[in-house]
Amino acid sequence: MRQKYVGQRVKRTEDPRLIQGLGHYVDDIRLPDTLHVAFVRSIYAHARLTRVEVSEALQAPGVVAVYTGRDVEKIGPVPCAGALPDLKVPDHRVLAKDKVYFVGHPIAAVVATDPYLARDAIDLIMVDYEELPVVVDAETAAQDGGAIIHEQFGTNVAYKLTAGEGDIDAAFAGSDHVIKQRIVNQRLAPVAMEGRGVLARYYPGEQELTVWSSTQIPHLLRTQLAIMLGMPENKLRVITPEVGGGFGSKLNVYAEEALLGWISMQTGKPAKWIETRRENMQATIHGRDQIGVIEIGCMNDGTLTGLRYNVIADLGAYHQLLTPAIPTLTGLMLSGCYKIPAIQINVTAVFTNKMATDAYRGAGRPEATYAVERAVDLVAAELGLDVVEVRQRNFPQPDEFPFKTATGLFYDSGNYQAALAKALANADYTKLRAEQAQAREQGRIMGIGISTYVEICALGPSQAMPAGGWESATVRIEPTGAVTVLTGASPHGQGQETSFAQLAADELGVEMDAVTVIHGDTSIVQYGIGTFGSRATAVGGTAVYIAIERLKEKALKIAAHLLGADAASVAFLDGKFTAHGAQNNDAPVSDPGEVPAPIVPMGQDPAGALPEPEADGKHVTMQAVALAAHLAKDLPPDMEPGLSATYFFEPKNFTFPFGTHIAVVEIDRDTGEIKFQRYVAVDDCGKVLNPMLVDGQVHGGIVQALGQALYEEVVYDEQGQLVTGTLMDYAVPRAHMLPWFELDRTETPSPVNPLGVKGVGEAGTIGATPAIVNAVVDALAPFGIRHLDMPLKPETIWRIVNA
Amino acid sequence: MKKLINVNVNGTARSHEVEPRLLLVHYLRDVLNLTGTHVGCETSLCGACTVNVDGQAVKSCTMFAVQADGANVTTIEGLAHDGELHPVQQGFWECHGLQCGYCTPGMIMCAAQLLERNASPSHAEIRHGLEGNLCRCTGYQHIVQAVEYAAKNRG
Numbered sequence: 001m002r003q004k005y006v007g008q009r010v011k012r013t014e015d016p017r018l019i020q021g022l023g024h025y026v027d028d029i030r031l032p033d034t035l036h037v038a039f040v041r042s043i044y045a046h047a048r049l050t051r052v053e054v055s056e057a058l059q060a061p062g063v064v065a066v067y068t069g070r071d072v073e074k075i076g077p078v079p080c081a082g083a084l085p086d087l088k089v090p091d092h093r094v095l096a097k098d099k100v101y102f103v104g105h106p107i108a109a110v111v112a113t114d115p116y117l118a119r120d121a122i123d124l125i126m127v128d129y130e131e132l133p134v135v136v137d138a139e140t141a142a143q144d145g146g147a148i149i150h151e152q153f154g155t156n157v158a159y160k161l162t163a164g165e166g167d168i169d170a171a172f173a174g175s176d177h178v179i180k181q182r183i184v185n186q187r188l189a190p191v192a193m194e195g196r197g198v199l200a201r202y203y204p205g206e207q208e209l210t211v212w213s214s215t216q217i218p219h220l221l222r223t224q225l226a227i228m229l230g231m232p233e234n235k236l237r238v239i240t241p242e243v244g245g246g247f248g249s250k251l252n253v254y255a256e257e258a259l260l261g262w263i264s265m266q267t268g269k270p271a272k273w274i275e276t277r278r279e280n281m282q283a284t285i286h287g288r289d290q291i292g293v294i295e296i297g298c299m300n301d302g303t304l305t306g307l308r309y310n311v312i313a314d315l316g317a318y319h320q321l322l323t324p325a326i327p328t329l330t331g332l333m334l335s336g337c338y339k340i341p342a343i344q345i346n347v348t349a350v351f352t353n354k355m356a357t358d359a360y361r362g363a364g365r366p367e368a369t370y371a372v373e374r375a376v377d378l379v380a381a382e383l384g385l386d387v388v389e390v391r392q393r394n395f396p397q398p399d400e401f402p403f404k405t406a407t408g409l410f411y412d413s414g415n416y417q418a419a420l421a422k423a424l425a426n427a428d429y430t431k432l433r434a435e436q437a438q439a440r441e442q443g444r445i446m447g448i449g450i451s452t453y454v455e456i457c458a459l460g461p462s463q464a465m466p467a468g469g470w471e472s473a474t475v476r477i478e479p480t481g482a483v484t485v486l487t488g489a490s491p492h493g494q495g496q497e498t499s500f501a502q503l504a505a506d507e508l509g510v511e512m513d514a515v516t517v518i519h520g521d522t523s524i525v526q527y528g529i530g531t532f533g534s535r536a537t538a539v540g541g542t543a544v545y546i547a548i549e550r551l552k553e554k555a556l557k558i559a560a561h562l563l564g565a566d567a568a569s570v571a572f573l574d575g576k577f578t579a580h581g582a583q584n585n586d587a588p589v590s591d592p593g594e595v596p597a598p599i600v601p602m603g604q605d606p607a608g609a610l611p612e613p614e615a616d617g618k619h620v621t622m623q624a625v626a627l628a629a630h631l632a633k634d635l636p637p638d639m640e641p642g643l644s645a646t647y648f649f650e651p652k653n654f655t656f657p658f659g660t661h662i663a664v665v666e667i668d669r670d671t672g673e674i675k676f677q678r679y680v681a682v683d684d685c686g687k688v689l690n691p692m693l694v695d696g697q698v699h700g701g702i703v704q705a706l707g708q709a710l711y712e713e714v715v716y717d718e719q720g721q722l723v724t725g726t727l728m729d730y731a732v733p734r735a736h737m738l739p740w741f742e743l744d745r746t747e748t749p750s751p752v753n754p755l756g757v758k759g760v761g762e763a764g765t766i767g768a769t770p771a772i773v774n775a776v777v778d779a780l781a782p783f784g785i786r787h788l789d790m791p792l793k794p795e796t797i798w799r800i801v802n803a
Numbered sequence: 804m805k806k807l808i809n810v811n812v813n814g815t816a817r818s819h820e821v822e823p824r825l826l827l828v829h830y831l832r833d834v835l836n837l838t839g840t841h842v843g844c845e846t847s848l849c850g851a852c853t854v855n856v857d858g859q860a861v862k863s864c865t866m867f868a869v870q871a872d873g874a875n876v877t878t879i880e881g882l883a884h885d886g887e888l889h890p891v892q893q894g895f896w897e898c899h900g901l902q903c904g905y906c907t908p909g910m911i912m913c914a915a916q917l918l919e920r921n922a923s924p925s926h927a928e929i930r931h932g933l934e935g936n937l938c939r940c941t942g943y944q945h946i947v948q949a950v951e952y953a954a955k956n957r958g
Contacts, residue, residue: 011896018904019892019911021839027839116824161930193843193851193905244841244905245939277844493903493940516929694898699942700902727848727937735930735943764942 005502007511009692012498013512020492023399025243027274034199035064037263037273038118039256040108040125042100043281044135045353045720046149047129049098052108057124062117066125067109067259069108075262076228078255078318081466082325087159090351092148092318094228094255094262094660099665100129101149102353103722104282106255111263111271134353134720135594138291138314141350151352157314157347159324163331166342171306175297184789185367187289187314187714188707190360191723191732194244195275196284198257200264209261210237211545212523216246216490217530220467221253224520228258229265236261236507240520243492247704248359249284250492251532252321281725285712287360289314290327290367296375302383302390309334309371313349316356323356324349325466329364329456335405336372337416337658338394339452345404352566353720359532363767365455373451373770374787377777381786382705387774388429391420391452402653402751411454411656412752420452423660425680426744432664432678433465440782445667445801448780451771454658457685457759458752459533461651469651471535473543473550475504475585476644479630481623488528489540490520492695494761496536500544501688503755507548508622509575518570526646534657534759538691542647542753550645555625558643561636562615562628576619584695641651655750655758659683661702667779672798674710674776676739681767683743686750686758692738694760695743701764702741707733708774713791731791783787808872812837813881821868821936827861828852830868831878839879841938850936853909854878860916862909862935879908880913890953891915900949902940904908910936914950 017023054066078092095108097361108125111547112118133147140146141156149156172178192214200213209231215221218238226233243250250684254274263271275284292311298304313327331345377396380387395416396403404412424430432448462469472488485504489496508515518524528540552572552634559577560567569580613620625643628634632641664678681698688694711731715723724730749756769790776792777785783800805820812835819834830856832838843851845864852864855877882889891914894900901907910933917924918934924932929950930943938946 012899014904015896015901018901018907019879020883020890021837021908024838024843024903025905027832027842030891100939114940116822184810191939193849193937194841195843242904245903247939270849274842275847277849391884474905493901495902696899696902696941696945699944700940701942703942704939727844732937732939734934735947736934738925738930738943741925741942741944 003506006506006689008690010498010502010512010661010690012495014495014497025194025242025244026199026212029199029212031199031201031270032621033271034270035111035113035267036115036118037260037271038110038122039106039279040110040114040122040127041279042103042105042107043102043141044100044129045134046132046133047100048132049096049100049107050130051126051128053106053126055768057110057121060117060124062112062114063110063121064113064534065111067095068107069093072259075258076230077322079224079253080319080323082319084159084161087324088153090318092257102355103720104279104355104630106283107484109259109263110716115283128312136352136354136716136718138312138350138352138553139354142312142348149353149524154188156351158351159346161328162344164344165408166306168306168308168342168344171342173303177382178295178297178299179375179382180293180295181375181378183292183294183374183787183789185273185288185292185370186790187357187362188287188712189247189281189714189730190244190247190284190287191730192247192249195277195280196250196256197252198260199270199272199276200260202264202268204268208238209256209265210361211261212241213257213527214243215240215249216243216492216532218490218520218522219488219527220530221257224253225258225261233405237523239756240490246492247361248287248363248532251359252285260663264734272287277727278725282695282722282729284353284414285320285356285358286316287357288367289357290330291462294370296377296379296382297433298379300383302379302385302393303395303455304338304340304379307340307372307375308336308344309513310346313347314352314357315349315355316352316354316355320356320358322466323358324747326357326359326364330368332409333365333368333456335407335742336369337452339396339416340406352715362762365762366766366769369455369766373453373774376775379785381781383508387450388424392417394542398608411457412653412750413748414454414656414658415746415748416452416658419658419684420660421684422746422767423662423680426682426742427678427680428620444597445779446670447665447775447777449663449773449775449778451661451767451774453767454656455762456654457511457534457657457762458536458538458651458655460654468529470529471540471543472526472646472648473540474526474545474644474646475479475544475547477622477626479627481514481626483510485515485517485544486525487544488521488525489536489539490531491536492531492716494531494536494691495690496540499537499693502689503541503544503661504548507545510622513553534761534767538655538750538753538759539649539651541689541757542755543647545755547645547647548651550647551643554645555622555643558625558639559620562613562620562625562634563617576621577625578619623681651752653752655684655686655752657685657698657758657760657763659763659767663766663771663775665775665779667797667801669801672794672801674792674797678742679739680742680747683760684746684748685763686748687756688745688747690759697760698743698764699741702768703733703738705765705768706738706772708723708790709769710791747780806869808869810871813877823867823869823870823904824931826862826864827866827868827871831863831954837878837880841905841908843906849906850913851906851909855910855912855916860913862901863877879912882911889915890957891918891950893956894949894952898945898949900941900946906938910938910946914953917950918954922957
């Protein structure tokens with residue numbers, strides 16, 4: 001088949017509406033008589049509620065209702081899908097009733113006719129708090145004897161977990177060196193530019209509830225809301241309009257989503273809540289927050305022998321959807337892209353008086369990659385070897401795939417040497433090291449950092465997922481020849497409206513503008529899992545591909561019937577079915593590259609009449625087959641009318657994209673500022689549908705990694721107050737802070753799916769953080785520095801170079 | 804007490820009685836139903852709400868509607884003319900300057916005004932000019948290229 005679109009830098013079909021301000025995010029949807037909701041949230045991290053007085057607020061202009069924790073007891077708890085042995089699961093209600101557990105914990109919901117009036121009324125609600133001892137520090141929380149957050153458990157430890165294979169103690173005993181380092185992966189805020197938002201509309205007559213939510217998982221949300229609200233799932237419709245970024249923060253089910261549905265049911269009117277940025281910083285999930293000690297064993301030649309990671313994971317006060325599961329992903333990825341015969345992770349996951357942590361872009365894997373890539377640099381420093389040499393020595397060879405790790409995974413395919421070699425060549429590594437030596441002689445502080453990463457993507461086989469790891473697609477060809485793709489994935493910036501249309505257009509031999517990709521509406525789209533874990537293309541795209549294959553099988557039978565030919569003699573090429581050896585061999589053969597026009601002419605007489613499907617005896621177009629399938633007047637015997645196929649793709653394994661990132665930095669001796677000289681990345685995400693979209697994913701990922709390395713940090717003070725509660729205090733990278741990214745790729749197809757794609761949404765976030773920190777540590781090596789914790793602030797660096 | 808304001812928005816004269824505390828962004832979004840202008844932080848830090856007021860790029864989340872009385876305001880909806888995209892809009896499309904699209908209207912409005920001041924900015928000048936606008940998706944590199952594309956194609 002000739003590919004017209006796949007692999008090309010096709011401009012996005014999403015963009016015309018978005019660049020003209022014509023897209024619809026939740027707050028852009030206007031329904032008559034909508035009520036507006038605002039929340040009273042806890043100003044203390046840990047306190048008993050002794051009084052919540054709402055009477056004055058109820059008298060305020062525009063206020064329709066005020067609800068507190070006692071009013072909403074019938075709404076089920078906020079769900080947690082992460083199942084682990086002996087996991088402690090607090091009862092997480094949608095509004096606090098007796099106690100509050102973190103700053104931002106919702107206490108009351110004000111419902112008013114206008115958002116300004118709802119906000120006014122918040123100040124009229126009197127809340128009396130009796131402060132309780134606050135648990136902020138995760139290491140303290142892990143110890144016995146302190147204050148307890150959830151008293152019923154008698155401990156702040158939510159779970160402990162040990163995983164890994166091989167005899168780690170024996171491995172360390174037999175090593176020439178064992179290096180140990182405390183490593184902190186600080187708490188981050190996802191900061192999607194659009195915060196969360198919910199609009200709910202209940203029709204009492206039909207008993208139907210529609211919830212528009214800025215979410216990454218419309219179907220999973222519908223299921224959970226049905227449970228929370230106690231209503232039939234098929235009376236609930238979740239719609240995700242445009243979603244202004246997620247990064248994992250909207251891979252969740254939040255209290256507000258259920259509450260808004262319930263409020264609409266109580267009031268009989270549409271109800272809307274649009275999260276403020278302050279609420280977003282306080283009460284949307286955070287990411288990372290692990291305090292670890294890594295131990296790595298090695299021989300004198302740099303061969304790695306074993307790795308142990310003892311980690312305390314700060315879960316926050318409650319579990320959100322996947323909170324406890326995130327550290328387990330860290331454990332899975334501790335082999336990095338190296339052969340390490342013995343690996344052990346010991347997780348102690350604790351409750352603290354903070355917002356829950358959960359999946360933030362990378363979700364457990366950046367933590368693992370960071371620890372491993374820092375540890376490999378520590379090995380090189382200890383042994384006096386080049387960081388490249390240590391990495392190369394421990395890579396599995398390309399012919400060793402599928403490669404089994406001591407964490408129990410089978411890496412699908414890889415050529416780590418090729419990506420590293422390409423990155424070294426693009427960066428001119430040898431020359432860079434010479435420049436560095438020269439710079440040091442001149443008294444300049446230059447560093448080169450390398451990260452060779454592998455990540456786990458295309459989540460994933462259902463056995464390994466809490467709520468299904470497959471993805472779905474329906475592809476149908478309408479009577480007019482228009483192609484409709486319904487995907488269970490829920491793209492929100494990744495561009496699958498374009499890339500799935502590229503795929504469908506190529507496979508069906510039509511132009512891209514004949515294809516419409518629909519997603520994010522549970523009443524239109526078959527059940528799906530959603531967009532997260534770099535899965536939409538590898539799992540959802542494969543579902544689209546296989547659905548098209550099924551559709552073509554049926555279409556071929558119809559085509560053969562229309563051509564009066566044997567199905568075995570009919571072939572499909574570039575939008576046409578052609579019978580070989582059929583009669584009418586002298587029929588004109590049109591250019592196979594020509595894409596057939598839709599056969600239903602618009603605006604021609606007689607109005608409403610559909611033409612007969614055309615078959616010239618030798619050729620019949622897909623559009624003609626679609627029309628015949630719908631008219632159903634001349635189909636093969638017992639053939640089901642219509643032309644539609646649905647496929648639910650269950651992957652047999654994860655995919656494992658990989659690559660090499662190289663950061664080159666210079667440190668300003670006078671200010672401690674880090675300046676990038678180069679940033680070179682070579683990523684391998686398998687086959688690429690649209691290189692432009694892949695570049696965009698990598699760019700964005702690198703910048704979020706760079707944010708973690710240099711700028712971002714969620715800070716709670718010792719009282720559990722959120723210090724970084726606005727974008728003034730929480731430093732999201734801005735355009736002028738960033739280097740030019742020099743991207744390149746290698747392409748190692750994945751054997752896990754027929755498209756050979758692996759996924760790329762999180763690669764940059766996973767690969768870049770250690771490259772940047774390694775570069776800064778490398779720069780500071782002459783000052784005796786072997787490790788620094790993130791974010792690498794100029795102040796810290798200035799103190800080192802000016803000590 | 805409401806106050807009468809007269810504002811020319813995207814070439815159309817508008818007149819409304821508004822509360823003095825009504826923010827310009829809410830006037831545009833909720834009164835005029837021009838929802839292309841987004842709110843990202845309510846504190847002037849993210850730039851999602853950027854519109855053009857009398858030739859200046861202004862963050863409309865921290866300007867009152869009454870302060871726009873008598874002003875000419877252009878929003879993202881008013882940037883294209885006769886169905887033809889503004890060069891900055893075209894640049895964002897050509898260069899994949901957007902992903903989720905939420906920051907995009909503000910980013911485009913800011914970039915368009917930047918090009919009014921500096922017709923052929925360097926990469927550093929583009930980055931400096933856009934530093935008041937946050938994007939969490941793109942990593943900005945494609946945005947820089949989009950603005951560069953627009954500068955070359957402004958005619």
